[in-house]
Structure formats: structure tokens, C-alpha cells
Amino acid sequence: MTEERCCVSGGGVIWITGLSGSGKSTLAGEVVRRLREQGKVAVLLDGDELRDALGRSDLGSVNHGRDARLELALRYGRLCRLVASQGVLVVIATISLFHEVHAWNREHLPEYFEVYLDVPLAELRRRDPKGIYSRFDAGELDNVAGLDLPVDEPENPDWVAQFMPGRSVAELADELFNHL
Ligand SMILES: Nc1ncnc2c1ncn2[C@@H]1O[C@H](COP(=O)(O)OS(=O)(=O)O)[C@@H](OP(=O)(O)O)[C@H]1O
Numbered sequence: 001m002t003e004e005r006c007c008v009s010g011g012g013v014i015w016i017t018g019l020s021g022s023g024k025s026t027l028a029g030e031v032v033r034r035l036r037e038q039g040k041v042a043v044l045l046d047g048d049e050l051r052d053a054l055g056r057s058d059l060g061s062v063n064h065g066r067d068a069r070l071e072l073a074l075r076y077g078r079l080c081r082l083v084a085s086q087g088v089l090v091v092i093a094t095i096s097l098f099h100e101v102h103a104w105n106r107e108h109l110p111e112y113f114e115v116y117l118d119v120p121l122a123e124l125r126r127r128d129p130k131g132i133y134s135r136f137d138a139g140e141l142d143n144v145a146g147l148d149l150p151v152d153e154p155e156n157p158d159w160v161a162q163f164m165p166g167r168s169v170a171e172l173a174d175e176l177f178n179h180l
């Protein structure tokens with residue numbers, strides 16, 4: 001049943017990965033806006049909101065360790081499969097930088113497009129809108145992806161957006177649509 005629905009649905013998954021501050025949410029929002037403008041049914045799943053919905057324990061705590069992130073990302077993959085199987089284009093923006101996640105997605109998501117926002121740490125530290133990197137430096141935070149939490153760069157992403165100073169989100173979205 002699931003397989004059948006997947007194949008006839010017309011849905012798909014655009015998975016935008018990158019470290020914290022790389023611009024995932026910003027790009028995902030622009031992509032969803034454009035898809036809807038084209039009349040497509042698109043849903044945005046953003047890491048922060050997903051984590052709030054699915055990543056809290058019943059006591060309200062969150063865990064950013066490797067095992068917890070991996071488990072959560074695999075759960076997100078199954079959620080994406082379910083939603084995409086109903087003809088919806090899912091745009092998901094999460095860090096999810098583990099080979100296990102990329103491999104699972106490729107094997108189980110019929111229409112899967114993986115985007116990697118490759119932004120150097122110096123630029124991420126400069127942006128740091130949530131204070132993730134400065135709090136790490138101050139010893140107030142651990143399990144920061146790319147710092148004390150090792151990550152896997154995607155091995156064969158469908159598109160890598162290398163950081164270029166001044167490249168706007170509109171330009172990134174134009175390029176992404178060219179690659180889709
Ligand atoms: N170590 C640590 N401590 C506290 N908060 C943290 C930490 N690491 C990440 N974050 C925040 O979690 C946001 C969601 O991360 P993700 O779900 O995308 O990460 S993951 O897929 O689970 O690896 C993530 O969102 P983005 O900054 O948008 O990537 C961060 O706001």
C-alpha cells in the first residue's frame with residue numbers, strides 16, 4: 001500500500017542540510033514559497049519546529065547528542081515518506097549530517113533531492129543568530145554539530161551550495177530550481 005501510494009503520488013522530498021546558521025531555514029522558506037506560487041502542494045518541515053513537536057521527552061528536555069539526533073532524523077525520514085506519499089512536496093531543513101540518514105533517505109524516499117549548504121565555520125560563527133557558537137565558546141553548550149559533535153558531509157548530495165560572499169537566498173533558490 002505504501003509503495004503503491006509512493007509511486008503514484010507525485011510527491012517528493014527536498015532535504016536541505018548544513019550546519020547551524022548555514023541558511024537552511026531561509027532557503028527552505030523561499031523554496032516553499034516558490035513551489036506554492038507554482039500551484040504545488042508543499043509543506044515546510046523546519047528542524048527547530050520538528051524538534052519541538054517530536055524531539056522533546058515528556059519532561060520537556062531535549063538531547064542534542066549523536067544518538068538522539070540520529071534517531072530523530074530517521075524518524076523525520078519516515079514522516080517525510082508518509083507525507084510525500086500523499087502527493088505533497090516536502091521541504092525539510094535539518095542538520096542531519098550523518099551518513100546513516102542520507103543512506104536511509106536515498107533508499108526509502110522515492111523522489112529525494114539532497115541539498116548541502118557548505119558554509120565555512122568562520123562565516124557560521126560570524127552569523128551565529130542563535131548564539132550556538134558563542135555559547136559553545138563560553139562553555140555553556142555542548143554537542144554542537146561541526147565542533148565537539150563530529151558530522152558526516154553528504155557523500156553524494158544532489159546539489160552542493162558552496163558559500164560565496166554576497167550570494168543571496170534568491171540566487172540560491174534560482175540555482176536549486178535549476179538543479180531540480
Ligand atoms: N548543541 C545544541 N544545543 C542546543 N541547541 C542546538 C544544539 N545544536 C543545534 N541546536 C539547535 O537545534 C536546532 C535543530 O537542529 P536539527 O534538528 O536540525 O539538528 S539535527 O538534525 O538533530 O542534527 C538547530 O537549528 P539550526 O540552528 O536552524 O540548525 C539549533 O537551533
Ligand SMILES: Nc1ncnc2c1ncn2[C@@H]1O[C@H](COP(=O)(O)OP(=O)(O)O)[C@@H](O)[C@H]1O
Binds near residue numbers: 093128167
Ligand atoms: N544566503 C545567505 N547569505 C547570507 N546570510 C544568510 C543567507 N541565508 C541565511 N542567512 C542568514 O544566516 C542566518 C542563519 O540562517 P538560517 O536560515 O536560520 O540558518 P539555519 O536554518 O541553517 O540555522 C540568518 O541570520 C540568515 O538571515
